[in-house]
Amino acid sequence: MGMTRTSALSTSLSLLLLSLAPACGPAKSSAGATPPAEAPSFAAQARRGQALYGEHCASCHGASGEGGRAPALVGESALPQAASGGQRDVEFRTAGDVFQWMKAHMPPNAPGSLGDAAYLDILAFDLQANNIDPGPAPLDADSAAQVVLHP
Ligand code: HEC
Numbered sequence: 001m002g003m004t005r006t007s008a009l010s011t012s013l014s015l016l017l018l019s020l021a022p023a024c025g026p027a028k029s030s031a032g033a034t035p036p037a038e039a040p041s042f043a044a045q046a047r048r049g050q051a052l053y054g055e056h057c058a059s060c061h062g063a064s065g066e067g068g069r070a071p072a073l074v075g076e077s078a079l080p081q082a083a084s085g086g087q088r089d090v091e092f093r094t095a096g097d098v099f100q101w102m103k104a105h106m107p108p109n110a111p112g113s114l115g116d117a118a119y120l121d122i123l124a125f126d127l128q129a130n131n132i133d134p135g136p137a138p139l140d141a142d143s144a145a146q147v148v149l150h151p
Pocket of ligand 1: 134
């Protein structure tokens with residue numbers, strides 16, 4: 001009688017422990033989960049763009065866009081309206097023109113390879129570095145075309 005009770009008790013104890021174990025799992029893994037994504041904004045875009053620029057563009061255009069093996073993308077004379085006479089066969093009137101051209105031609109060894117979102121991030125970084133403020137909303141292809149660089 002006594003034996004039966006004890007084993008019944010230990011059975012329900014181990015059932016209890018088994019049923020507790022899975023409850024611990026999700027609690028632990030959610031602590032290590034990635035935080036919620038940053039709210040979309042021009043500022044967040046420009047921050048991501050700075051990192052992408054460093055990775056994919058800085059080797060030719062300079063660490064801060066000051067130019068080097070390639071034209072400056074930041075500074076007084078950056079992003080001039082006139083076509084370069086080289087590969088750049090279009091005028092840059094709006095930030096949208098810059099977006100379309102760089103997506104089609106940059107980086108030279110893998111044009112278009114970064115995807116639209118990354119080119120927009122880099123464009124946001126470049127505008128911000130040139131003190132051009134298109135407002136708090138993230139840039140997209142349409143809103144970039146509204147940002148006039150050369151009236
Ligand atoms: C291997 C070197 C190299 C890399 C890497 C590179 N570029 Fe360029 N880029 C050039 C050269 C060279 C030109 C000039 C092309 C011409 O006018 O013929 C240029 C031109 C440009 C222009 C036009 C500038 C102007 O004033 O006409 C933009 C915008 C641009 N690049 C953006 C980018 C972006 C964004 C990246 C990174 C995703 C990038 N480039 C990566 C070499 C590079």
